[in-house]
Amino acid sequence: MKKIGLFCVLFALMLIGHSCIEEQDFGQYDDLSVIPKFESSIIYIEATEEVINLAPNTTFYSQEFDFNPFSESVFADRVVDGVITYELENTTSKDLDIKLEFLDESGVILDTEIFSPIYKAPSAVLKREVVYGNTGESLDIIINTSKIRVTANNLSDNSSVSTQPEPLIVLKSSGKFSVRVK
Numbered sequence: 001m002k003k004i005g006l007f008c009v010l011f012a013l014m015l016i017g018h019s020c021i022e023e024q025d026f027g028q029y030d031d032l033s034v035i036p037k038f039e040s041s042i043i044y045i046e047a048t049e050e051v052i053n054l055a056p057n058t059t060f061y062s063q064e065f066d067f068n069p070f071s072e073s074v075f076a077d078r079v080v081d082g083v084i085t086y087e088l089e090n091t092t093s094k095d096l097d098i099k100l101e102f103l104d105e106s107g108v109i110l111d112t113e114i115f116s117p118i119y120k121a122p123s124a125v126l127k128r129e130v131v132y133g134n135t136g137e138s139l140d141i142i143i144n145t146s147k148i149r150v151t152a153n154n155l156s157d158n159s160s161v162s163t164q165p166e167p168l169i170v171l172k173s174s175g176k177f178s179v180r181v182k
Contacts, residue, residue, distance in 0.1 A: 034181040035080055042067070042084065042173040043100075045150060049092040049167040056158035062151045064103070075179060076143045081133025082177035084142075088126040090118050092167040093160040100173075101149040102141055111141045117155060118169070121162055133178075142177075 043065060052060050070076040090096060097116035101109050115126065132139050152169070161167075 035178045036181065037176055037178050039174065039176040040069070042175050043148065043150065044170075044172050045152075046168050046170045047152065049094065049162055052092060052094050052096070052154050052169065053158040055154050056156070057154060060152055060154050062149070064147045064149045067102075067145050067148045069175075069177075070143045071146070078180040079139060079143065080178040080180055081131070081135070081139070082142060082175060083132070083136075084130045084173055084175045086113065086115070086126075086128045086130075087170075087172045088115055088118055089168075089170045090123055091121045091162060091164040092169055093120050093156070093162040094169075095120050095155040096152060096169055097155060098150065098152045098169075098171060101151075102145040103147040103149060104144045105146045107147075110145055111137065120156070120160075121164055121167065142175075 045061070047061055054060065070079060086100075088098065096118040097114070098118065099115075100113040102111040104110055113128075113130065115128075118126065130137060132142050150171070152171075
């Protein structure tokens with residue numbers, strides 16, 4: 001009986017030893033392609049009709065925002081493509097226009113998005129998607145942008161008043177970018 005038990009133990013050890021000795025293939029890493037998507041809010045701006053009425057037929061809002069998501073080469077060199085989504089909602093009694101300018105470090109305009117005219121309420125929420133990469137605008141625009149300038153103009157007078165409870169213009173934007181991990 002002891003011989004059968006010893007034989008079983010030796011046989012089991014041989015099987016375990018054989019499976020542990022099998023050569024491992026670590027070359028799979030070279031074939032691995034991981035491209036996660038990163039999504040983030042970019043700009044959120046709102047202005048009340050009261051503020052807009054302070055600037056009839058002229059600019060009521062102008063500001064520059066820092067935009068450096070790709071300032072590190074680890075991201076800039078690995079971004080594959082992306083989409084910036086804009087949403088505009090106007091519940092005021094004003095016709096408006098909004099311009100976004102993408103600026104590099106020297107202040108040179110790389111690209112411009114214009115929303116004009118944005119009609120007074122009632123109007124639908126305006127949604128626009130701008131694609132960057134192989135099927136759209138050049139990725140260099142986003143990679144080299146360091147500031148975004150937003151300018152909004154009142155195309156109307158200062159006497160009309162909306163019947164909405166809290167009339168505003170709201171601009172939201174977000175970006176979703178694919179970045180190669182290796």
